[in-house]
Amino acid sequence: MEARLAIDDFPIHKSAALAGLGVTMLPTPLCHEELRAGRLVALLSQHLSEAINRWNLPL
Structure with missing residues (x-):
């Protein structure tokens, strides 16, 4: 899929x-x-958190 x-x-x-x-x-x-106001929605946040923890990536 190509970016629009x-x-x-x-x-x-x-x-x-x-x-x-x-x-x-x-x-x-x-x-x-x-995000707090609901104007944007976090997608895949659990998966990203798991990836950061798995690879010990600094935030």
């Missing part, structure tokens, strides 16, 4: 997700308020 929007700027990723243009990966501090 290829950008390297987190604020633009966030704006696109808020506009309903698709799924993105954002640092939690950048979207904490939107």
Whole structure:
């Protein structure tokens, strides 16, 4: 599957997700308020947490 929007700027990723243009990966501090308010939804957070723990990746 090819990306519909290829950008390297987190604020633009966030704006696109808020506009309903698709799924993105954002640092939690950048979207904490939107997650809390329900404007964005965390997907696969359990899987990501497991991967970080498995590989001892620093947060």
